Amino acid sequence: xxxxxxxxxxxxxxxxxxxxxxxxxxxxxxxxxxxxxxxxxxxxxxxxxxxxxxxxxxxxxxxxxxxxxxxxxxxxxxxxxxxxxxxxxxxxxxxxxxxxxxxxxxxxxxxxxxxxxxxxxxxxxxxxxxxxxxxxxxxxxxxxxxxxxxxxxxxxxxxxxxxxxxxxxxxxxxxxxxxxxxxxxxxxxxxxxxxxxxxxxxxxxxxxxxxxxxxxxxxxxxxxxxxxxxxxxxxxxxxxxxxx
Numbered sequence: 288x289x290x291x292x293x294x295x296x297x298x299x300x301x302x303x304x305x306x307x308x309x310x311x312x313x314x315x316x317x318x319x320x321x322x323x324x325x326x327x328x329x330x331x332x333x334x335x336x337x338x339x340x341x342x343x344x345x346x347x348x349x350x351x352x353x354x355x356x357x358x359x360x361x362x363x364x365x366x367x368x369x370x371x372x373x374x375x376x377x378x379x380x381x382x383x384x385x386x387x388x389x390x391x392x393x394x395x396x397x398x399x400x401x402x403x404x405x406x407x408x409x410x411x412x413x414x415x416x417x418x419x420x421x422x423x424x425x426x427x428x429x430x431x432x433x434x435x436x437x438x439x440x441x442x443x444x445x446x447x448x449x450x451x452x453x454x455x456x457x458x459x460x461x462x463x464x465x466x467x468x469x470x471x472x473x474x475x476x477x478x479x480x481x482x483x484x485x486x487x488x489x490x491x492x493x494x495x496x497x498x499x500x501x502x503x504x505x506x507x508x509x510x511x512x513x514x515x516x517x518x519x520x521x522x523x524x525x526x527x528x529x530x531x
Contacts, residue, residue, distance in 0.1 A: 307342040347499035363494040363517040368392040379452040385436035386457030388491040407437040438473040446480045454485035460499040463527040468501035475503040487512040497522045
């Protein structure tokens, strides 16, 4: 079987079975595991799969560019955002990460002027200003086109000077084994820095993120305060997560 045929077969397995186990596929096709791992590495480099130990997983829908993510699991994101907003205390300082669920939160914020919102997302900052009387602090830095979030050295310097009560974290994958993951390395670094400056960290878990795994690790599940899941999500994986 030619390399291009193997890759098509691997993509077919990802679509139909939701995973590829390199050892099993190598046995099935009568080729070496090294050949399958090389194929998976090339597919991952092309953004067509996520490599994990022993094989590969599909690219999560939440890893799509920001404008595409706006149409994914919108009802689930609204329910998660509503549950998260109920955790905001009066007079507190919160961090809203970049993302479509935090955008939904920004539209639901309490209207009191005693709330302080910190965010690395221009979109979230503008929405929070429009829909609440909260004090809004923007984290500066290089703006990444894919995620719409500020990052890099300037952002890390600013974050090191801040402190917050609660961080509402957005990721693209939430999995009991692989923890919290995201598709951009700089985003992962920024998210860890924000978590380190917050007393509590809650991850926003809309339906499309449960069981998904992205390329770069952010935090382990035991490093956060809780998972805010969609109350209507019936995924069996939710029972193995520390939900808020």
